Amino acid sequence: xxxxxxxxxxxxxxxxxxxxxxxxxxxxxxxxxxxxxxxxxxxxxxxxxxxxxxxxxxxxxxxxxxxxxxxxxxxxxxxxxxxxxxxxxxxxxxxxxxxxxxxxxxxxxxxxxxxxxxxxxxxxxxxxxxxxxxxxxxxxxxxxxxxxxxxxxxxxxxxxxxxxxxxxxxxxxxxxxxxxxxxxxxxxxxxxxxxxxxxxxxxxxxxxxxxxxxxxxxxxxxxxxxxxxxxxxxxxxxxxxxxxxxxxxxxxxxxxxxxxxxxxxxxxxxxxxxxxxxxxxxxxxxxxxxxxxxxxxxxxxxxxxxxxxxxxxxxxxxxxxxxxxxxxxxxxxxxxxxxxxxxxxxxxxxxxxxxxxxxxxxxxxxxxxxxxxxxxxxxxxxxxxxxxxxxxxxxxxxxxxxxxxxxxxxxxxxxxxxxxxxxxxxxxxxxxxxxxxxxxxxxxxxxxxxxxxxxxxxxxxxxxxxxxxxxxxxxxxxxxxxxxxxxxxxxxxxxxxxxxxxxxxxxxxxxxxxxxxxxxxxxxxxxxxxxxxxx
Ligand code: 3NM
Ligand code: MG
Numbered sequence: 001x002x003x004x005x006x007x008x009x010x011x012x013x014x015x016x017x018x019x020x021x022x023x024x025x026x027x028x029x030x031x032x033x034x035x036x037x038x039x040x041x042x043x044x045x046x047x048x049x050x051x052x053x054x055x056x057x058x059x060x061x062x063x064x065x066x067x068x069x070x071x072x073x074x075x076x077x078x079x080x081x082x083x084x085x086x087x088x089x090x091x092x093x094x095x096x097x098x099x100x101x102x103x104x105x106x107x108x109x110x111x112x113x114x115x116x117x118x119x120x121x122x123x124x125x126x127x128x129x130x131x132x133x134x135x136x137x138x139x140x141x142x143x144x145x146x147x148x149x150x151x152x153x154x155x156x157x158x159x160x161x162x163x164x165x166x167x168x169x170x171x172x173x174x175x176x177x178x179x180x181x182x183x184x185x186x187x188x189x190x191x192x193x194x195x196x197x198x199x200x201x202x203x204x205x206x207x208x209x210x211x212x213x214x215x216x217x218x219x220x221x222x223x224x225x226x227x228x229x230x231x232x233x234x235x236x237x238x239x240x241x242x243x244x245x246x247x248x249x250x251x252x253x254x255x256x257x258x259x260x261x262x263x264x265x266x267x268x269x270x271x272x273x274x275x276x277x278x279x280x281x282x283x284x285x286x287x288x289x290x291x292x293x294x295x296x297x298x299x300x301x302x303x304x305x306x307x308x309x310x311x312x313x314x315x316x317x318x319x320x321x322x323x324x325x326x327x328x329x330x331x332x333x334x335x336x337x338x339x340x341x342x343x344x345x346x347x348x349x350x351x352x353x354x355x356x357x358x359x360x361x362x363x364x365x366x367x368x369x370x371x372x373x374x375x376x377x378x379x380x381x382x383x384x385x386x387x388x389x390x391x392x393x394x395x396x397x398x399x400x401x402x403x404x405x406x407x408x409x410x411x412x413x414x415x416x417x418x419x420x421x422x423x424x425x426x427x428x429x430x431x432x433x434x435x436x437x438x439x440x441x442x443x444x445x446x447x448x449x450x451x452x453x454x455x456x457x458x459x460x461x462x463x464x465x466x467x468x469x470x471x472x473x474x475x476x477x478x479x480x481x482x483x484x485x486x487x488x489x490x491x492x493x494x495x496x497x498x499x500x501x502x503x504x505x506x507x508x509x510x511x512x513x514x515x516x517x518x519x520x521x522x523x524x525x526x527x528x529x530x531x532x533x534x535x
Pocket of ligand 2: 074088089091092093
């Protein structure tokens, strides 16, 4: 009988000086098992066959003691010699079908895959599980051929999930490459087959070398990783999971209004920090808007400060307005800090489709962390769709940071927004005359706002400031919090625009700040344009 394997915390060993050092492999593995590792792969690229067999036998004894399966990397002969539970084969090793012939039906055969083709072949030849990677570049394996990131792994999961054949749908998967305590929860959360179905295919585990093998205390390290695996990531810990909405639309609108009123009050009561990493042009305006809505602004582009700031319980806005190597590195540090602390991050991919450098920056940022909300105009969201792997290319080159002419219909926009959100498991907002917001399940159109907003510098950026504060103060339901933030912002704009003292965009700005301010102390009225549900 083939053993049932729990792939959740998959230890891959390493006997090199850099990782094992002078410690005893068997002891380190035993400690890791005591910490909670669920399966062990003996990986040793340098020892001779005699030592391999000898060490594998010792490892097998320990594994058997704890009833943990032992898998041998590369060497079918070694696995056969010691009678352990299986092998793991790379693309250059013995082919899965041949290994099956040698080992028989009861052994576990895993295969490393980096592409849909490789996954297709490995499953077709009868692999029991796939090690999908390389997720992130890693010092542990320098000759990795393909770093495919979150997106690459999701594509493979999606492929497996959408084959008619149950062998594909049910194949077990682990990801490998650069997984450690700082990214494990996010990686686990982001790695699923992007789809709106209620049970999309997910990874079954994470394969780890250095974060356990090189740890000072492998048992403690494994224990910590296991705990992280079993708890939702900090940015989801406080939130309600999205639900499939079955209520009638009128009830839904009432509920949104009720929640929005509550969110406005919460901002007022909590005065959350809105941490802005933004460009020089809008810093002053963003700080004024944050104060006016009742939040507490901080303008800091220094990534080194982010860890301390993230602990204050606020939200972060990353504005890609000036995408330099320096700014991107600061953003990376801040993303890690907020993902760890759990505070919401709003990504504002300003002009993301305009230049190759900005596209690269967007790819880099989206690969380095989780964004609770991504907001942008039509062109920017199309660039996000490309970075997310949803479309191959933006439909057109963006000229400036302004939106340009619309090329998508309302329905197409809603579809795109919803699909990206479902893929990223976050919230996506496409701004425009009609704003479209979705958490991948629920999608709404909001018709508030005023054309003056489009005539003043930084209105988009300061909406980001507002959304970060709203989500930080209302983490239990970030979609409603974001809608409340949009309504606050846009209804204030409507009120300001019709004031007698406002004669154009110049006089609009101070009036807008006044209206943002008075709005928060009042009650959220009927949205004049209305929130439409059920797109
Ligand atoms: N295989 P760490 S990456 C053994 O991509 C191995 O196939 C990889 O080590 C692949 O957890 C890798 O220390 C090393 O990053 C993973
Ligand atoms: Mg190999």
